[in-house]
Amino acid sequence: MMNGRKNNLKDGSALILSIWLLLLTSNIWANYFYTPHFYKSLTQNNQDTTKPVRPLDTIPKKLDSLPRIADTIPSKDTVINKTDTVNVPASEDSLDAPVAYKASDSMVLSVPEKKITLFSKANIKYKDMDLSADSIEMDNAKQTVTATYRKDTAGKIIGKPVMVQSDSKMNSDVIRYNFKSQKGITENTMTIQGEMLVIGEKVKKINDKDYYAYRSQFTTCNLDTPHFAFRANKMKMVSQKLAVSGPIHPEFEGVPVPIYLPFGFFPLSQGRHSGILPPQFAQSEQFGLGLEGLGYYKVLNEYFDVTLRSNLYSYGGYSLFLTPTYRKRYRYNGTMNLSYQYTRMLQNASEQEFQTYKTYSINWSHSVDSRARPGQSFSANVNIASTKYNQLVTNNPTVNFTNTLSSSISYSKTWGSRFNLTATANHSQNNQTQDIQLSLPNLSFTVNTFYPLQKKEFTGTPKWYEKLGIGLNTTAANQMNFKEKDFSVRTLLDTLQWGAQHSIPIQLSLPSLGPIQISPGISYQEKWYSRKLTRSWDTVNYKVDTSVTKGLYRASDVSFSLGINTAMYGMFDKFGKKSPIAAIRHVIRPNVSFSYKPDLGAKHYYNLQVDTAFGKNQVTGRYEGHQQRFSYFDGSIYGPPSEGVFGGIGFGIDNNIEAKVRSKKDTANGGMKKVRLIDGFGFTSSYNFIADSFKLAPFSLYIRSTLFDKINITAGATLDPYRTDSMGFRINRYTWQSGAFGKTSIGRITNGNIAISTSFQSQNTKDKKAAQAKEAALREQGGVLTAEEQQAQLAYARANPAEFADFNVPWSLSLSYSLSFSRTIKTDFTGWQTQTFSNLSWNGDFNLTPKWKFGMNGYYDIKSSNIQQFTMYISREMHCWQLSINVTPVGLYRTFNFTISPKSGILRDLRLNRTRYFYQ
Structure with a gap:
């Protein structure tokens, strides 16, 4: 029995709880993420004489009468520097980082249970973990948090828990997380991994990267109830790397498809990674059954990767495509495409069952960042192929009708602002005539205009002679021409010719005479040739023969x-x-x-009979005909020098017409708006006073305009003022000298061209701004495609327009028309002929409904009255999937293509495709 004072249990419990509450809440500040500091009260005036006085003490100092002795106190004052010398061991159960939390409504603290509950827009941050929910409960004893949502009176979910950690983000109904072990478990969770969405009935978090999902769905559809998904009972995910599951099967609209796979493997890593490229099935009567696009993509390092694709056909044909790409940011990037086609086509003719072709194609593009080496630049755009290659490319009408190919490689270096050296290599070929031209190497050296009489330092108005400028343009080139079938080293050497051209322009800028500007100039030009071409008339066979003599020849000109x-x-x-x-x-x-130009080139020209139009001469006994003027340097790289003396005038007039219209919508500038009616129209010509005949040069006419900011019109023509004889050759007599006024009395139009194009589409400002923002984001990330990559994607889009339908644009239409004609002499010099080319092309689409789009594009040759190419398509928008049908009933290849595929890039190869094409 104890005789001590009795303690009241109620009072003792209250005291203990009060002390516990003070200790627990001594360093807790709700809704604040900083710890306040409290300093000594400013009302305390007693100075502590045991510590040295601070230099910034506002109390006046008193003189110390005692002799000053050495201070034995260490120089580092632990009180002043606030250095804690007490080593208090931390509990093993304490967290290794602070927890910041807040809530917009309230916070409830349960001291006995050591729990804190946050209500309304609650948020907790711990290291790289960020948890938000409507309500969050923190258990300090167990070091866990539990986040949940609530429903309003209408049953709408408010504050669904969202957890973000590292590169992963998950939305759940309930999230339970342990601070210490960083493990957690969630219910009804959706997490985003790149383009993929994983939905799990329960997801267990092992660490910041690894997850386990129970009864999960794998999809790219972002709806709460996805249109399609892959279901698995168990799945493991490694954030932003991969997902592996057990037996898996697809389902559509919640209906399972009885197709089961023993396991599932889904790559989630972003960026480039190696892998197999799946093929698509194709069928053709000429090639048989085929697998197109089968290949492999290999990433060698961060700068280099390579793609190998192939097309295989049951009749024995195949195609191989090797595409290496390389890049180094801020330095250079490039792509190469090597293609080989072995085409084996079934023929209708009974004498030959199959027809085979072996064709190839080489494409290379290279570009250098201008910031890599200032003053130097290098670029390459090589496009070499067999002349039959484009015709045998399947399902690409644009390539099938591309009959000309060209290549260029260029290097340029600039010294200061005056000197420039450029080296180029060029190639061009015509697939119809099988003519190939190589021009390499070509050199060009330029000295920009400089003023030798100008003072280095001058004041006031410069003298007129100080405006005398001199420049230099020097070029040298090598050229080879041959047929594809005649390609050999001997052919290259036989057809090789080289040439050089030097030009020295001298100009002088005189002061203006009021509104008139006078500009005198002198130009000297010299050309070097490697061969001389001589034509002769064969009096026996009555034809023109040619012969070539190689050597070094020169011609000069001055004006x-x-x-x-x-x-x-x-x-x-x-x-x-x-x-x-x-x-x-x-x-x-x-x-x-x-x-004025003297006749320095007359010695390089001669007259030659080209036909027997005048019959037999009774005196000489020879057949006579028209005389044609030729040069020894016809067909050379830089062309022959100009012939004849010129002393005359050149004249021309350029016009443009504008209008000011009153705008009811635009009130800027007083409601006035400028409209260009005709951008430019006029003519140029010249008259030679010294010439003995044909003094007036043909008139060059032109006009260009943009009507209503929509219709682009460009036209030009050449008007010859001289008449012709019965064979079409010019005679020295003006057309208006015939006496009778008619449509040809003012001249003969020898060639002309006109091009009209327009484009219309419905406007969508919101989507336009979104596209611009997306393009800007790609540019910041360095993801902007090169020009060659854009052309490759454009070619694919043209071949499969339905896959790239834009449903945000209700309708669009583009039209273009072109017409050109010219008078050319016949190959046998027996007269002249008119060649005419005219075509019409169109491209348009419109939305049948908000989810259905129909479109077509085509090319109509007016001269032959045939549709050369025609394609129509229909596309269906299905949220996360897209259906497309492409039909080409007219063209070199008649194709039918049916495709249904996911929009997501990661599942692009998971598509149903049916393709058939017929070669004409």
């Missing part, structure tokens, strides 16, 4: 000129105040030049 130009303006504004047109302005820019 003097004086140019005068000005501008005149006219305006008509008498339309009235109510007229929609306020004024029309006409600008005329005439130009006149006086020039």
Whole structure:
């Protein structure tokens, strides 16, 4: 029995709880993520004499009468520097990082259970973990958190838990997480891994990278109830790397498909990684059954990767495509495509069952960042192929009708702002005529215009002679021409020719005479040739023969000129105040030049009979005909020198017409808006006073305009003022000298061209801004495609337009028309012929419904009255899937293509495809 004082249990419990509450809440600040510091009260005036006085002490110092002795206190004052010298061991159960939490409504603290509950927009941050939910409960004893949501009176979910850690993000109904072990378990969870969404009934988090899912769905559809998914009972995920599952099967609209796989493997890593490229099935009567696109993609390192694809056909044909790519940011990037086709086509003719072709193609593109080496640049765009290659490419009408190929490789170096050296190699070929031209190497050296009489330092207005400028342009080239079937080293050497050209322009800028500008100039030009071409008339077989003599030949030319130009303006504004047109302005820019050129090239020309149109001469007994003027250097790289003396004038007029219209929508500039009616129209020609015949040169006419900011029109023609004889050769007689006025009295149009194009589409500002933002984001990430990659994607989009249908644009239409004709001499020199080319092309689409789009594009040859190429397509938008049907009923290949595939890039190869094509 104890005789001590009795303790009241109620009072003792209250005291203990109060102390516990003070200790527990001594360093807890709800909704604040910082720890406040408390300093000594400013009301304390007693100075502590045991510590040295601070230099910044505001209390006046008192003189110490005692002798000063050495201070034995260490220099580092632990009180002043706030250095804690007490080593308190931390509990093994404590966290190794602070926990920051907040809530917008309230916080409830349960001291006995050591729990804190946050309500409404609760958030907890611990290391790299960020947890948000409507309510979060923290258990300090167990070091766990539990996050849940709530429902409002309408049954709508509010504050569904979201957890973000490292590169993973998950949405769940309930999240339970342990701070210490970083493990957790969630219910009804959806996590995003790149483009993929994983939905699991229960997901167990082992660490910040590894997860286990029970009764999971794997899909790219972001709806709460996805349109399609792959279901598995068990699955393991490694964040942003891969997902592996047990037996798996697909389902559509919640209906399982009875197709089971023993396991599932889904790569989740972003960026490049090696792997097999699956093929698609194709069928053709000429090639048989085929697998197209089968291959492998290999990443060698961060700068280099390579793709190998193949097309295999049951009749024995095949194609191989090797595509290495390389890149180094801020330095250079490039792509090469090596293709080989062995084509084996079934023929309808009974004498030959199959017809075979062996063709190849080499493509290489290389570009250098201009910042890598200032003053130097290197670029390459090589496109070499067999002349039959494009015709045998399947399911690509654009390539099938591409008859010309060209290549260029260029290197340039600049010294300062005056000197520039450029080296190039070029290639061009015509697939119809099988003509191939190689031009390499080509050199060009340029000295920009400099002013030798100009002072280095001057003040005031410069003298007129100080504006004398001199420049230099020097080029040298090598060229080889041959047929594809005649390709050999001997052929290259036999057809090799080289040439050089030097030009020294001298110009002088005189002061303006009011509105008139005068510009005199002198130009000297010299050309070097490696061969001389001589034509002769065969009096026995009555034809023209040619012979070639190799050597070093030169020709020079010089000219003097004086140019005068000005501008005149006219305006008509008498339309009235109510007229929609306020004024029309006409600008005329005439130009006149006086020039003289001596005949330094006459010795390089000769006359030659080309036909027997005049019959037999009774005196000589020879058949006579038209005489044609030829040069020894016809067909050379830089062309023959100009012939004849010229002393005359060149003249021309350029015009443009603008209008000011009253705009009801745009109130800027007083409600006036400028509209260009005709961008430019006019003519140029010249008159040679010294020539003995054909003094007036043909007129070059042109016009260009953009009507209503939509219709682009460009036209040009050449008007010859001289008449012709019965064979079509020019005679020295003007067309208006015939006496009778007619359509040819002002001249003969020898060639002309016109091109009209327009494009219309419905506007969608929101999508336009989103596209611009997406493009800007790609540019910041360095993901902008090169020009060659854009062309490759454009070619694929043209071949499969339905897969790239834009449902945000209700309709679009593009039209273009072109016409050109020219008068050319016949190959046997027996007369002249007119060659005409005319075609119409179109491209358009429209939405049948918000989810169905129909479109077509085609090319119509007006001259032959045939549709050369026609493609139509229909596309269906299905949220996460897209259906496309492409039909090409007219063209070199008649194709039918049916494809249904996911939109996601990671599942792009998981598609159903049916392709058939017929070679014509």
